[in-house]
Amino acid sequence: EAxxxxxxxxxxxxxxxxxxxxxxxxxxxxxxxxxxxxMGKEIKFLLHFVKESKQDESGMPNNRFLAxxxxxxxxxxxxxxxxxxxxxxxxxxxxxxxxxxGYTFGSGTRLTVV
Amino acid sequence: xxxxxxxxxxxxxxxxxxxxxxxxxxxxxxxxLFWYVQYPGxxxxxxxxxxxxxxxxxxxxxxxxxxxxxxxxxxEKGSVQVSDxxxxxxxxxxxxxxxxxxxxxxxxxxxx
Numbered sequence: 307e308a309x310x311x312x313x314x315x316x317x318x319x320x321x322x323x324x325x326x327x328x329x330x331x332x333x334x335x336x337x338x339x340x341x342x343x344x345m346g347k348e349i350k351f352l353l354h355f356v357k358e359s360k361q362d363e364s365g366m367p368n369n370r371f372l373a374x375x376x377x378x379x380x381x382x383x384x385x386x387x388x389x390x391x392x393x394x395x396x397x398x399x400x401x402x403x404x405x406x407x408g409y410t411f412g413s414g415t416r417l418t419v420v
Numbered sequence: 421x422x423x424x425x426x427x428x429x430x431x432x433x434x435x436x437x438x439x440x441x442x443x444x445x446x447x448x449x450x451x452x453l454f455w456y457v458q459y460p461g462x463x464x465x466x467x468x469x470x471x472x473x474x475x476x477x478x479x480x481x482x483x484x485x486x487x488x489x490x491x492x493x494x495x496e497k498g499s500v501q502v503s504d505x506x507x508x509x510x511x512x513x514x515x516x517x518x519x520x521x522x523x524x525x526x527x528x529x530x531x532x
Contacts, residue, residue: 341520411465
């Protein structure tokens with residue numbers, strides 16, 4: 307089966323601009339997660355979708371971040387306006403169920419805000 | 421709260437050397453413990469896991485034992501290869517919660 311696909315793989319934008327990251331989960335995976343790793347620190351949870359519904363968005367840093375999953379398929383994460391501290395690697399993952407270790411991660415989007 | 425602390429890198433070893441990457445955790449519930457690996461240009465891959473105390477996870481020559489008394493899950497390999505060069509992340513997950521708590525990652529460089 308195809309893996310979790312994220313694009314773009316890299317994005318460089320200026321402070322104040324808008325960027326949209328996309329994640330295509332594995333087909334049939336109802337659960338979709340966003341994480342990010344900032345400045346080589348720990349990878350932190352952002353939010354969790356079950357189909358098109360936000361199950362847990364406790365990790366979203368502020369209201370400049372908007373995640374959507376229309377139709378319960380792919381998801382987008384929009385940052386508007388981007389700030390310097392938003393630079394990092396954004397990972398998406400999907401799973402069929404809540405079982406342990408059932409996550410499949412994408413290769414991430416490296417976002418650089420200059 | 422829930423958190424994972426792992427040794428800072430980079431760790432540089434010669435091929436066939438012994439590897440230990442330390443990982444300790446704090447958890448509000450009973451966690452499952454994981455090691456993920458990220459090879460250059462790729463996504464995070466599950467390396468091994470353990471779901472209860474004293475369990476040993478193993479894969480590709482790597483091992484880690486769930487030590488509840490010391491709240492640790494150290495990663496070991498007896499003889500590393502150049503192909504093991506990657507970033508290794510320790511993580512925990514509380515039963516019935518869907519999110520992982522990761523450490524900051526340890527970059528391993530193995531020289532021929």
